[in-house]
Amino acid sequence: MPEHAEGTAAEPTREVRDLLRRRREQIAQRWADEPLFRAVFTVSRDEAVEAGKTVVDALAQVADAARVEDPDAAGFSTVREQLARMGVARSRSGLSTAQVSSELAALRPPVENLLVADLPEDAPAEHVRDCVTTLSVLMGTLRVVVMQTALSEGQALIDRQRLQLLEVATPVIKLWDGIVAVPLIGTLDSARSQVVMETLLESIVEQQARYAILDITGVPTVDSLVAQHLMKTVAAARLMGAECIVSGIRPAIAQTMVHLGLDLGTVVTRASLADALGYVLHQLGVGIVTPGTNGAGAR
Amino acid sequence: MSQVLPGPHGAPVTGHVPVLRLGEILLVTLQGDLHDSTAQQLQEDLAETIVRSGATGVVIDVSGVEIVDSFLGRILAEIAGQTGLLAARTVLVGMRPAVAITLVELGLTLPGVHTALSTEVAMELLRQQAPSSRFGGLRQESQ
Numbered sequence: 228m229p230e231h232a233e234g235t236a237a238e239p240t241r242e243v244r245d246l247l248r249r250r251r252e253q254i255a256q257r258w259a260d261e262p263l264f265r266a267v268f269t270v271s272r273d274e275a276v277e278a279g280k281t282v283v284d285a286l287a288q289v290a291d292a293a294r295v296e297d298p299d300a301a302g303f304s305t306v307r308e309q310l311a312r313m314g315v316a317r318s319r320s321g322l323s324t325a326q327v328s329s330e331l332a333a334l335r336p337p338v339e340n341l342l343v344a345d346l347p348e349d350a351p352a353e354h355v356r357d358c359v360t361t362l363s364v365l366m367g368t369l370r371v372v373v374m375q376t377a378l379s380e381g382q383a384l385i386d387r388q389r390l391q392l393l394e395v396a397t398p399v400i401k402l403w404d405g406i407v408a409v410p411l412i413g414t415l416d417s418a419r420s421q422v423v424m425e426t427l428l429e430s431i432v433e434q435q436a437r438y439a440i441l442d443i444t445g446v447p448t449v450d451s452l453v454a455q456h457l458m459k460t461v462a463a464a465r466l467m468g469a470e471c472i473v474s475g476i477r478p479a480i481a482q483t484m485v486h487l488g489l490d491l492g493t494v495v496t497r498a499s500l501a502d503a504l505g506y507v508l509h510q511l512g513v514g515i516v517t518p519g520t521n522g523a524g525a526r
Numbered sequence: 527m528s529q530v531l532p533g534p535h536g537a538p539v540t541g542h543v544p545v546l547r548l549g550e551i552l553l554v555t556l557q558g559d560l561h562d563s564t565a566q567q568l569q570e571d572l573a574e575t576i577v578r579s580g581a582t583g584v585v586i587d588v589s590g591v592e593i594v595d596s597f598l599g600r601i602l603a604e605i606a607g608q609t610g611l612l613a614a615r616t617v618l619v620g621m622r623p624a625v626a627i628t629l630v631e632l633g634l635t636l637p638g639v640h641t642a643l644s645t646e647v648a649m650e651l652l653r654q655q656a657p658s659s660r661f662g663g664l665r666q667e668s669q
Contacts, residue, residue, distance in 0.1 A: 428623030
């Protein structure tokens with residue numbers, strides 16, 4: 228083998244690097260047949276081969292820098308985005324992290340076979356073992372890189388969705404002149420109740436609303452923390468000159484609150500949003516008359 | 527004696543907040559940063575003015591106040607307390623959302639204070655619920 232002009236005593240890392248450079252085409256071809264590449268690059272096999280080549284190049288670069296154990300090696304930076312895309316694509320199609328990881332592990336044997344085949348037959352067993360180990364470490368690092376990028380992608384997705392949820396979940400509705408309502412939906416944590424409080428107070432100023440109804444029909448559970456958030460919102464609205472009514476207290480929640488000894492103090496509470504609206508209209512001196520009775524009904 | 531007395535923090539007393547009288551209601555408008563000594567001066571002025579004029583209500587417009595610290599919060603609560611003792615009522619008007627949130631976070635919910643969104647609403651509130659005079663309850667029935 229002419230490539231082995233440097234002699235069999237080459238360092239395992241260099242050996243692996245040379246293999247990756249020499250067998251670039253074959254490795255990429257074999258990888259293209261592996262489930263990971265087949266599943267990600269469904270359109271054409273050539274695309275998969277091209278992607279495989281970039282990964283092989285990156286691995287060779289990492290080996291060249293003798294940083295096979297370092298997931299932050301400069302060589303990975305060129306393929307990081309592509310690897311992340313592959314990882315995310317596999318997770319999206321419903322694979323667990325362990326499954327993606329084992330698909331990545333399946334990329335190792337083809338390279339390993341080529342490596343062993345390329346080593347001279349009279350190479351000392353120790354050297355063969357060292358080369359194989361180095362390759363394993365390198366492929367392991369590749370796995371770490373993919374997992375890392377896929378995880379941070381997932382984290383970014385979660386962060387985006389959390390922000391979207393904050394925006395979506397806090398509409399302030401004008402029910403009547405001077406009456407606004409906030410239908411609270413989902414668990415009230417500190418961040419969300421802060422957003423609710425701010426949007427509610429802003430709209431109180433905007434609409435010159437003297438009454439604000441907080442409807443907690445969509446809040447699954449009320450514990451002391453949620454109650455505290457509600458009390459804070461009510462107190463802040465009161466300081467601005469608006470009265471708050473808490474409505475939508477389901478029977479189970481009413482029981483829980485009594486069991487927990489939660490005291491909403493002087494806050495006006497009603498069972499349903501309709502009751503709350505009725506109470507507020509009464510306070511404002513607005514009456515509702517059923518049509519057809521010419522206003523001469525029982526009211 | 528035109529000597530300028532130092533305030534609690536060594537700064538000279540910056541002056542009085544004007545207290546306007548509208549019939550039986552006193553109107554105070556707070557603007558911008560309020561110095562601690564000015565706030566204390568206002569507290570004294572209000573007590574004296576209520577006693578002198580026989581006002582039944584105090585309207586404090588805080589819409590121009592952007593920052594409230596615990597000291598000013600306490601002063602406001604004390605003003606409400608002393609006004610109550612003098613048989614008048616206090617209405618805070620136009621508090622900004624950020625200020626309201628700050629006060630709540632500081633634990634100053636000002637329980638004895640009435641609040642309103644605008645001065646107009648505050649006046650209406652005082653007219654509706656105030657006793658007709660300081661001798662509350664004694665109303666002359668006109669035939």
